[in-house]
Amino acid sequence: MNHQTAPVMKNYVFLLMILLLFSCTQKYDLLLINGEIYDGQGTGPFTGDIGIVGDKIVAIGDLENAKSAVVIDATGLAISPGFIDMHTHLEPLMELPMAESLLRQGATFALGGPDGGGPWPFDSYLDSLDHIGLGINVGFLVGHNTLRKQVMGMEDRKPTEEELNLMKSYVNEGMDAGAFGISTGLKYLPGTFSELEEVVELSKMASAKSGIYTSHLREEGLGLIDAVKEALVISREASIPVVLTHHKAIGVKMWGQSSKTLAMVDSARKVGLDIMMDQYPYAASHTGISILIPSWALEGNEFETRVADPVLKDSIKAGIIFNILNDRGGSDLRRIQFSRVSWKKELEGKTLQDWLEMEGMEPSMDNGAELVIQAQLNGGTGTIYHAMDEKDVEKIMKHPMTMVGSDGRLSSPGDGHPHPRAYGTFPRILGHYVRELKVLSLPEAIHKMTGLSANRLGLKNRGVIKEGYFADITIFNPKTVIDQSTFTEPHQYPEGIEYVIVNGKMEVSEGELTGISNGRVIRKNQP
Known part of the structure; x- marks a missing residue:
């Protein structure tokens, strides 16, 4: 080695040592250690650690020597992506911005505006949510019933060409503002007055911008089969993915008919239609x-x-x-x-x-x-x-294309007498249907609550535990997790949801709120 290259080599070695030292002392904002990690893709678990910096997961593996401002020892606990609620009544969000009844279930994202009832004006409503300190991430659908009422009131008739064009422009406006798609409530007024052609034309506007169609079917009782057929036609004619939302067979005379509707979903998928479902785990509707x-x-x-x-x-x-x-x-x-x-x-x-x-x-x-x-x-x-059969609930739950949606309204203790799904949907699946009844395996259930739903919505970098993804994470005890809310005493939070992390911040710690609110309004097709 000559005298000229010696300083260069010394500098190289020095820089290498600095980089090595930095890599050995990587400091995280939040470190989760020793947990059983379910990545949300239906496999696993594997034991490991997760390092979080800011709002992202930056490392997964053996991080034994890592430094962190906060460390959670998850020994004996399951680490899952935060749960995604595919059907939520978020109307009280301005009054209940923490969405505690959902957050304490382990939900980190909720899709609002179901059953045709999306907010309007869409863009200004989402803007107003940006500044209220949300506890969870939220997204919204454009509501057909909302738009029809806006344009036509409660009239039972076809829209004029001018009225239909106005509704189409509204759907387009909502999609441009970040809607995830269009929802209908064809059992409710004024949506029940609409005919197939109207719904197809509006759905085409959502389809053109990669949106989905979710439907409270025209009937869920005696007319269920025909209502599912209508949804399949809408999927075909509008070239749009369809979610049969809160899918069920209701009324004693329809018990057992889920076998037919699930077969219809399978047949439709075989011919190329993109049909899925969501469901809440109860034999009663609201x-x-x-x-x-x-x-x-x-x-x-x-x-x-x-x-x-x-x-x-x-x-x-x-x-x-x-x-x-x-x-x-x-x-x-x-x-x-x-x-x-x-x-x-x-x-x-x-x-x-x-x-x-x-x-x-x-x-x-x-x-x-x-x-x-x-x-x-x-x-x-x-x-x-209380008009559903438990066997239908389990059949629908087992179907590989069924996701989870609470259909719950944001609730707070002492206010009314809500359906227990408002407090217990996700823990009930994990405790009652996974641990007690073994209807699903734990990886299957978590996949239905996370990765499957995120993929349906096109959520970018969410719903899966993966490096570079947002740190929306729920940590629960698989041996104790259970719903506590009942039809007689609904205002009860679940047990076994130990930690909930939203965009990298711990909002629930040891089962209690930390006072941090780090949720965001998520707009589809927008940064």
Whole structure:
């Protein structure tokens, strides 16, 4: 070695030592050690450590010698991607920005605007959420019912060409503002008044910008098979991925029919249609009392006028009795339970039969229909319908194309009597259906809650534990995780969700909120 190259070599060795020293002392903002890692892709687990810097996962493996500002020893715990709720009623988000009822379930992303009820104006609503300190990440769908009401009110007719074009422009506007797709609520007003052609034309606008179509089907009871067929036609005609949302077979006469609907999904996928489902893990649904009332009776907001006419009232009552016997009512007044009654709070948690007894009325179908009319005249109720079969729930859950959506409304302790899914959806699957019933394996369940859903939504760098991905992570105890919320005592947080990390920040630690809010509004097709 000559005298000229010696200093160069010394500098090279010095730089190499510095780099080696830096690599050995890599410091993380958050370090998770000794956990059983489920990466969200349906395999695993593997034991390892995860290093987080800022909002990203930067290292996975043996990080025994690493330094970190905060270290979580996850020995005996499962480390999963944060759970993704594919169907959430986020309407109270301004009042409940932490979304604690979801966050403490381990959910780190929720998709709002389902059942045709997306926010409007879309862009300004999302902008308003950017500054309120969200506890979780949120995204939204454009709601068909919202747009139809905006353009056509509650009228039962086809849109004019001008009205249809205006609705199409609104869908396009929502997609440009970051919507993940379009949702319909074809069982609800005014969506129930729309025909196939209208829905297809609007769905084409979402499809053109890589959106999805989610649908509360036109019927989930006696008309379920035809309603699934309609959704498949929409997928084909609009060239759009379809999610049969909160998929179910409701009403005693339809129990067991999930075998047919799942076969229809499989057949459609074989011919190239992109059909999936989401589901909540309960044998009871939740919606308004108006679902028992024939839709024609509610058209144009003229319900009060119609029930004042004795002839029309008789027809309305006949329709309600039919629905109690054959559809959502489950053939039993005790299967209809009130969750939210602003005008008679003492009814919350009680059944339609309880109300009849409170009024000193005979618990007959005719009297039940009379009180349903009274409830609607008073402003309606939130209502739980115990009208599904557990075997159908399990069949749908097992299907490889079924994701998880709570269909829960953001809730806070003491407010109303919500469906327990608002507090317990994800822990119930992990505890009851995985650990106790073994309907799913743990890797399968986590995949349905994370990677499968993220892929459906096109969420970039989320839903999987992988270097370079966002650090949305849930850590739970697989031996103890369980829902606590029940139909009689709903306001109870689950057990076993130990830590929840949102965009790299720990928002739940040892089962309690830390006071940090690090959620974001996520807009599809935007940075």
